[in-house]
Amino acid sequence: MCGISGIFNLRAYSSIDSHLLKHINRTQSHRGPDDEGYFIDAHVGLGHRRLSIIDLSSGQQPIFNEDHSVCVVFNGEIYNFESLVAELTHLGHRFSTHSDTEVIVHAWEEWGELCINRFRGMFTFALWDRNKRQLLIARDRLGKKPLYYTQTSAGQLVFGSELKVVLSHPDVDKTLRSEMAEEYFMYGYIPDPYSAYKHVFKLNPGHFMLLTPGSDIEQHAYWDLTAPIQHHSWENVQTELIERLNESVRIRLLSDVPLGAFLSGGVDSSAITALMAGLQDSPVNTCAIGFNEAHYDESEYANQIAARYQTNHVSQIVSSNDYHLLDELSNIYDEPFADSSALPTYQVCQLARQNVKVALSGDGGDEIFAGYRRQRMHITEQRFRDSIPFEVRKPLFGGLASVYPKADWAPKPLRAKTTLQSLAMDTVEAYANTMSKLRLGQRRQLFSPNYLRELSGYTGLEIMKQHAKAAPTDDPLKQIQYLDFKTWLPGDILTKVDRASMAHSLEVRSPLLDHVFVEWAFSIQSSDNIRGHEGKYAFKKALEPYVDHNILYRPKMGFSIPIAQWFRGPLKESLSTTILSDNMLDSDFFSVQALKNIINEHTAGRANHADALWCLLMFAKFMNRQ
Numbered sequence: 334m335c336g337i338s339g340i341f342n343l344r345a346y347s348s349i350d351s352h353l354l355k356h357i358n359r360t361q362s363h364r365g366p367d368d369e370g371y372f373i374d375a376h377v378g379l380g381h382r383r384l385s386i387i388d389l390s391s392g393q394q395p396i397f398n399e400d401h402s403v404c405v406v407f408n409g410e411i412y413n414f415e416s417l418v419a420e421l422t423h424l425g426h427r428f429s430t431h432s433d434t435e436v437i438v439h440a441w442e443e444w445g446e447l448c449i450n451r452f453r454g455m456f457t458f459a460l461w462d463r464n465k466r467q468l469l470i471a472r473d474r475l476g477k478k479p480l481y482y483t484q485t486s487a488g489q490l491v492f493g494s495e496l497k498v499v500l501s502h503p504d505v506d507k508t509l510r511s512e513m514a515e516e517y518f519m520y521g522y523i524p525d526p527y528s529a530y531k532h533v534f535k536l537n538p539g540h541f542m543l544l545t546p547g548s549d550i551e552q553h554a555y556w557d558l559t560a561p562i563q564h565h566s567w568e569n570v571q572t573e574l575i576e577r578l579n580e581s582v583r584i585r586l587l588s589d590v591p592l593g594a595f596l597s598g599g600v601d602s603s604a605i606t607a608l609m610a611g612l613q614d615s616p617v618n619t620c621a622i623g624f625n626e627a628h629y630d631e632s633e634y635a636n637q638i639a640a641r642y643q644t645n646h647v648s649q650i651v652s653s654n655d656y657h658l659l660d661e662l663s664n665i666y667d668e669p670f671a672d673s674s675a676l677p678t679y680q681v682c683q684l685a686r687q688n689v690k691v692a693l694s695g696d697g698g699d700e701i702f703a704g705y706r707r708q709r710m711h712i713t714e715q716r717f718r719d720s721i722p723f724e725v726r727k728p729l730f731g732g733l734a735s736v737y738p739k740a741d742w743a744p745k746p747l748r749a750k751t752t753l754q755s756l757a758m759d760t761v762e763a764y765a766n767t768m769s770k771l772r773l774g775q776r777r778q779l780f781s782p783n784y785l786r787e788l789s790g791y792t793g794l795e796i797m798k799q800h801a802k803a804a805p806t807d808d809p810l811k812q813i814q815y816l817d818f819k820t821w822l823p824g825d826i827l828t829k830v831d832r833a834s835m836a837h838s839l840e841v842r843s844p845l846l847d848h849v850f851v852e853w854a855f856s857i858q859s860s861d862n863i864r865g866h867e868g869k870y871a872f873k874k875a876l877e878p879y880v881d882h883n884i885l886y887r888p889k890m891g892f893s894i895p896i897a898q899w900f901r902g903p904l905k906e907s908l909s910t911t912i913l914s915d916n917m918l919d920s921d922f923f924s925v926q927a928l929k930n931i932i933n934e935h936t937a938g939r940a941n942h943a944d945a946l947w948c949l950l951m952f953a954k955f956m957n958r959q
Contacts, residue, residue: 337459343546351373358493372395376461386410397438404460409478411433411454457480469543471540471542479494480493485505500667512527520770520824594617597695609693617642620685622649622681645688649684662951668955711767714756718760
């Protein structure tokens with residue numbers, strides 16, 4: 334796991350500034366504290382920060398082919414590199430290291446840009462071919478590793494693994510993108526391919542760019558989920574699921590440094606730990622954090638799995654009032670990011686790094702096997718939508734939703750406002766409504782009249798609609814899973830884990846998000862993923878021999894923190910000061926009175942606006958750095 338950076342002369346005629354390249358590259362030293370390396374010629378400068386995992390002695394980057402005409406900098410892991418090395422050696426290529434990175438340059442020589450299809454892993458890389466004068470930049474299929482880029486007014490492409498790399502270049506236009514506030518308060522993050530800045534973009538998952546001096550910047554797709562072939566019998570699903578997941582875990586155990594696993598006590602991390610225990614002779618190194626309040630603590634379940642598989646388990650109880658990290662979180666994510674579980678994720682990565690340099694995680698299980706409550710609710714609601722004509726549903730349920738109170742304080746069965754809203758919508762709009770941090774009506778109340786006029790009717794829903802057009806199936810569950818793979822997974826889950834782990838120079842590997850495993854799992858029948866009120870049904874049944882029943886079938890908790898209490902207690906004063914700062918009020922994004930109302934209603938206990946206030950707080954911390 335590493336960080337990459339680069340400057341490429343698209344239309345510029347000046348030489349690459351080596352001092353500037355080093356400056357922007359060193360802003361991400363945390364991603365690679367072990368080493369750094371550079372390559373510069375007339376057209377391109379490439380930078381690399383190394384976190385040494387495989388081939389510690391000779392894997393320094395950049396890495397070249399035999400005659401040094403091809404050069405690459407790489408962030409990630411290619412898990413099938415050994416088989417590729419054997420194939421390429423047979424074809425006449427000579428390798429000088431034992432690093433997975435070197436396979437990229439020889440694969441490019443043999444197969445051109447089609448080489449990306451051969452790689453199984455997580456990655457972003459930049460490859461320069463001096464003879465062809467071509468720069469290939471690629472990102473892995475699911476978006477585990479990030480890549481930001483921009484073009485300066487002088488005609489240089491600037492890119493890096495984190496936004497701070499790009500922004501540290503003095504010629505980069507740092508104008509904020511006006512739509513970003515609407516998108517952020519809907520999604521809780523800025524969806525790909527956009528960033529908070531008008532002229533800075535993210536390379537989409539499963540995409541590459543092939544550039545030459547004078548060419549235009551254009552992203553090209555090389556992978557997407559395809560229409561599921563649902564040919565699995567129930568019995569075959571049970572057997573094949575474990576076999577395939579075992580293989581996905583096994584190929585992620587290769588490491589020349591200490592390796593372990595996150596163990597939260599949930600289904601997914603317990604599954605990964607159990608399979609790791611069966612694949613290695615030595616005990617699995619596991620780590621978990623617990624909270625000093627029972628409502629937020631899952632450590633007893635983690636201890637249960639650790640005891641069953643006799644792992645080397647490290648557990649640490651942290652305070653549920655550990656809010657001093659908020660400024661650090663804001664700096665780590667570079668742009669507004671509203672997932673409050675980023676805080677405990679940061680803490681568990683910090684704990685893991687004390688004992689290991691690589692950790693396997695259970696990320697992806699809920700997306701692949703439909704483990705979220707919102708997915709089950711959507712399918713139930715879709716049956717109603719399918720049974721009642723839209724021209725009847727829209728006025729009926731829309732009218733009921735408009736008068737039903739927003740009852741976040743009430744038991745879940747009585748929180749019907751969102752459900753009523755969703756029943757009045759089409760399937761994509763309904764799922765977007767369910768997924769939204771702040772729903773459309775809430776955002777319109779929050780935003781200033783000037784900003785609403787500037788938006789001219791634009792909403793973040795447009796991004797989800799574009800993805801929905803490309804969905805390979807009309808199966809209602811598969812459709813929203815596809816939307817999660819395009820938005821929630823890369824924008825929230827994988828971003829959260831990448832920044833939190835790399836802040837501690839920790840590599841995280843996700844066996845459930847192996848693209849071969851994902852492609853197979855996407856073909857499991859939806860009725861096998863959701864049975865009645867049980868999500869992840871096929872996954873849980875397959876895991877019954879490996880994970881205790883009380884863990885498999887207990888209610889999902891997730892990484893929660895008591896933000897509602899914070900905002901009425903220790904953070905009350907700073908909350909108001911931060912959200913009502915001059916930068917926030919001068920931005921013209923917000924109605925000042927709406928900001929004051931939402932703060933006052935929550936702190937006085939008249940309403941629970943914790944989620945909205947968290948979004949506002951993290952947005953304000955970003956704005957106050959501008």
